[in-house]
Amino acid sequence: MNDTAPTPGERDRLLKEAIALRGAGRREEARERLVSLAARLPGDAEVAYQTAWAHDVLGLETDAVPYYETALAGTGLTADDRRGALLGLGSTYRTLGRYEDAVRVLEPAAAEFPEDGALRAFLAMALYNTGRHHDSVRLLLALLAATSDDPSVRAYRTAIEHYAGDLDAIG
Template identity: 70%
Template sequence: MSDDERNGLLAAAIGLREQGRTEAARDRLVELAARWPQDAEVAYQTAWAHDVLGLEAEAVPYYERALTASRTGLSEEDRRGALLGLGSTFRVLGRYEEAVATLRGAVEEFPDDGALRTFLAMALFNTGDHHESARLLLRLVAATSDDASVRRYRPAIEYYAEDLDATV
């Protein structure tokens, strides 16, 4: 099968998902993933289709394949999405340590991605590391808030984010 045919089939499957026909999309994507097992983009879209349906355990191997497949690489945006998807899926499945490891690596790779930092904070909370979880979220709020009152207190928020137990 040619790349043009693969691209057309993949676009059609993604279109089904975007139209809300998630079961049909998943069925098509599973078929495509079987045909192109080393195709990162197909694996990523297949993982996503499983996640949309709440089939997180079934999504994991597709996310892992997407992040290691060699036939076609993921775009930067899709790599971010696959890392976030895998980390979030691990968290939903109660695999908190794997979620933290995946999301921590993703944050190192994409340090400016607030969504990755947010999901890492959630996973850290689940592991009991409440202090680091709150620190990440406070830094994110201080750096990204458009709220005038938050901006006014940004230096204080950033200071206390480093040591939540600090007093004056």
């Protein structure tokens, strides 16, 4: 194993190869290569994000967390990768039973990326897990009203949005 930092071109090639391996279903091999690359580039946010993702797809959530945290602490992630890292870390915290941490990550992430329904859905689950049931249902109803293609939901969209804003409203 080479412990020296790769050149920028080598870094890009190695990262691309590992991502291709993951895409081809060779997930463990991809994970091993990414762990090696992350060790050589400990501050590289993109490498850390891809390494976290490689752990997550293998069900290695505990091992994914420090890589997600490194990715989000660094710079250089595209907006889409930042969104993915926030979703990955928040949902991973939730999977591990770290519900308050999940809310701490997902709440500002949903505000930063309001168009992302997945962030709001995972936030709703984490809110539920923390006992914030009212906030969870409110968020899910708003998401349903905004995104459903079901004609019967669309027909009652205004009412659903109204009650999402005030679940205790009468009339």
